Amino acid sequence: MLKKERQAYIIQQINIHNKVLSADLCIQLDVSEDTIRRDLQELAEEGKLMKVHGGALAKSFHFTIETNQVYNxxxxxxxxxxxxxxxxxxxxxxxxxxxxxxxxxxxxxxxxxxxxxxxxxxxxxxxxxxxxxxxxxxxxxxxxxxxxxxxxxxxxxxxxxxxxxxxxxxxxxxxxxxxxxxxxxxxxxxxxxxxxxxxxxxxxxxxxxxxxxxxxxxxxxxxxxxxxxxxxxxxxxxxxxxxxxxxx
Amino acid sequence: MLKKERQAYIIQQINIHNKVLSADLCIQLDVSEDTIRRDLQELAEEGKLMKVHGGALAKSFHFTIETNQVYNxxxxxxxxxxxxxxxxxxxxxxxxxxxxxxxxxxxxxxxxxxxxxxxxxxxxxxxxxxxxxxxxxxxxxxxxxxxxxxxxxxxxxxxxxxxxxxxxxxxxxxxxxxxxxxxxxxxxxxxxxxxxxxxxxxxxxxxxxxxxxxxxxxxxxxxxxxxxxxxxxxxxxxxxxxxxxxxx
DNA sequence: ATAATTTGTGCGGTTTTCTGCAAACTCTTT
DNA sequence: AAAGAGTTTGCAGAAAACCGCACAAATTAT
Known part of the structure; x- marks a missing residue:
């Protein structure tokens, strides 16, 4: 299992389910939690997901209101x-x-x-x-x-x-x-x-x-x-x- | 076994499996890892695959741009x-x-x-x-x-x-x-x-x-x-x- | 407040990569 | 045939990347 493969899998899971848990990933991919954490960190640095305690969230998931101009x-x-x-x-x-x-x-x-x-x-x-x-x-x-x-x-x-x-x-x-x-x-x-x-x-x-x-x-x-x-x-x-x- | 033959074989494997490992290839083709690496490097320069640590992936692994929009x-x-x-x-x-x-x-x-x-x-x-x-x-x-x-x-x-x-x-x-x-x-x-x-x-x-x-x-x-x-x-x-x- | 997860970090072992170099090979020229 | 230029290949040793482990720090849950 190559590093990029793992990361592609993680991105895919994030896109599908909006959320992944480190614990799940390290079972599914059969690597240590450290590796998963390092992968998540790397992907987060590339802006491809949002790292949170215990896992990661899709970046597009949190949606906010576009603030047009506010009066005064x-x-x-x-x-x-x-x-x-x-x-x-x-x-x-x-x-x-x-x-x-x-x-x-x-x-x-x-x-x-x-x-x-x-x-x-x-x-x-x-x-x-x-x-x-x-x-x-x-x-x-x-x-x-x-x-x-x-x-x-x-x-x-x-x-x-x-x-x-x-x-x-x-x-x-x-x-x-x-x-x-x-x-x-x-x-x-x-x-x-x-x-x-x-x-x-x-x-x-x-x-x-x-x-x-x-x-x-x-x-x-x-x-x-x-x-x-x-x-x-x-x-x-x-x-x-x-x-x-x-x-x- | 000619260089072109090897590289054709590598491309074929990539097309079939979307990935290859250097270690596998050097057994299958019975050459040293260096040779494989040089082949991969050459093919990567020609844009025919993506070289990563430990092997190579198909170009289609481009999971770069689609972030931050709604997935799918x-x-x-x-x-x-x-x-x-x-x-x-x-x-x-x-x-x-x-x-x-x-x-x-x-x-x-x-x-x-x-x-x-x-x-x-x-x-x-x-x-x-x-x-x-x-x-x-x-x-x-x-x-x-x-x-x-x-x-x-x-x-x-x-x-x-x-x-x-x-x-x-x-x-x-x-x-x-x-x-x-x-x-x-x-x-x-x-x-x-x-x-x-x-x-x-x-x-x-x-x-x-x-x-x-x-x-x-x-x-x-x-x-x-x-x-x-x-x-x-x-x-x-x-x-x-x-x-x-x-x-x- | 205290206990339990989760993180971050340094370490060591392993694998992969890189670099230079020499041997082997191909192909042309003599 | 044989020599020579250019390319390819394998090898060795150093450098880098990768991964898991252990322990301390931080965060979360109770």
Whole structure:
């Protein structure tokens, strides 16, 4: 059995099954684990597969969303960076959808050990790319417009958890109505997320400040922290600070 | 024994076996290893074979370029096309993961009115792009390697539905063990999907036929339809047809 | 936190390859 | 025939590649 033959076999198995275990291969090919490991390593260096603990995965298998251009990306990245400091090991974090959240997830330190709960599909996918965080998807009927699960089932399951932090992508926020949104079904879920969490963080680009939609998620009294791309001393944020919200 | 004769013999052996070992050749041709090596080197320079440590391989061992794209895409598209005819308006369809399924979803007619149930994140996302189908995601803890939800919660919720069709991306299938897979948690979910469905369809590229993994999803008796890229009359499929499975 | 796998790495034995060289062979020329 | 030029072949010794083993480090699971 030649080395290249072995490697061709490994590639084939990966393509067929998306995954191989070192232990299986060394039986099938009748060589030592060391040899298999060296082969996998070599193939990984050539970019033909992804080496993981105990075996290897196909490279094309993990599929991610192509990010077209994100509106106001730099502002969102500033917000995401600020939000990072709130996230600590061991936390249970409820997280909503939106591109700001996606940026946040990309910035999570690789060794972070936290659990994220979401009902948003792209967010779940983004979280799955992180090496160590645990991801819980509360699912049910999916709403196409928001790419998230909605409905009584989701609400009731958020009711069963007690999160340390709620990261809320915010559509509109003002000092009168608090956080507001457009669709009833989304409101219901966001409400459930807020109620399930000890601390509520609203992430919003400054354009969304002092705007309101028809439906209320929660009043400002429930919001603990507000994060925008602005300097905390910006006068736009003063009304929120005065209401007792920590502004970052 | 002339040099040309030797080299012709080597080429012939390569054509027959796709590989030769230097050690074998120098016995068969009764010359020293050096001579063989020089022959191989010469033939390699002429592009007639691929020299590797210990012997040579046929040029067709070029497994270089096809990485990072979907493996065997055309076969999967054929399979997806065949599967389309099974999907009718009003159906409730349980669908598993995999690139074949993604191709299938892309081919769904825009006016289709069906409900899909899945626990696979990329599949859910793909389904969300469709204008009219309803998508239900059965969620819970997400498994990173498979990008899908697993666990008792998912299993129990599949137990509560009665699907018309189960589209099962198949990792391995053979006539003895039936459909098999690698990870326990995935098995559990797939089992639940099979049990929840009136009709079970296995989609598999032909390379997966007659291969087996360690864990059994279900026996062939539970499989109603098998779809591969092969012609239904292909003899590879005969054993399955004989077991009463409709082969498309 | 502790135990069990899995990895990484150095070592030694084996096989394969490389290099130079001389003997043997082919073919032409005398 | 015989000599000579060029090629091919086998050989020896050194270098490199390959593979399995053992032990320590890292990672995962319990």
């Amino acid at each position: 990306l730099s502002a969102k990245q500033v917000i995401a960076q600020k939000a990072l400091q709130l996230i600590k090991d061991g936390m249970l974090i409820a997280i909503s959808g939106g591109t700001t959240m996606r940026e946040l997830i990309k910035l999570l330190p690789p060794e972070l050990n936290a659990t994220f709960v979401t009902s948003n599909v792209p967010i779940a996918l983004e979280l799955l790319n992180h090496p160590s965080v645990e991801v819980i998807f509360l699912g049910n009927k999916l709403l196409k417009s928001a790419q998230m699960a909605v409905g009584a089932e989701v609400v009731s399951r958020f009711g069963q958890i007690k999160a340390d932090l709620c990261l809320l992508g915010t559509n509109s926020i003002d000092t009168v109505d608090g956080i507001t949104d457009l669709e009833l079904e989304i409101i219901e879920v966001k409400k459930a997320m807020v109620d399930a969490s000890k601390k509520v963080v609203s992430l919003a680009i400054s354009e969304k400040l002092n705007t309101a939609q028809r439906l209320v998620v929660c009043g400002l009294d429930k919001v603990d922290i507000l994060i925008t791309e602005l300097d905390p001393t910006d006068e736009l944020l003063a009304p929120y600070a005065k209401k007792g919200i920590a502004v970052l | 895409l055309s076969a999967k598209q054929v399979i997806a096309q065949k599967a389309l005819q099974l999907i009718k308006d009003g159906m409730l369809i349980a669908i598993s993961g995999g690139t074949t399924m993604r191709e299938l979803i892309k081919l769904l007619p825009p006016e289709l009115n069906a409900t899909f149930v899945t626990s696979n994140v990329p599949i859910a996302l793909e389904l969300l792009n469709h204008p009219s189908v309803e998508v239900i995601f059965l969620g819970n803890k997400l498994l990173k390697s498979a990008q899908m939800a697993v666990g008792a919660e998912v299993v129990s919720r599949f137990g509560q539905i009665k699907a018309d069709l189960c589209l099962l991306g198949t990792n391995s299938i053979d006539t003895v063990d039936g459909i098999t897979d690698l990870e326990l948690e995935i098995i559990e979910v797939k089992k639940a999907m099979v049990d929840a469905s009136k009709k079970v369809v296995s989609l598999a590229i032909s390379e997966k036929l007659n291969t087996a993994q360690r864990l059994v999803v279900c026996g062939l008796d539970k499989v109603d339809i098998l779809i591969t890229e092969l012609d239904p009359t292909d003899e590879l499929l005969a054993p399955y047809a004989k077991k009463g499975i409709a082969v498309l």
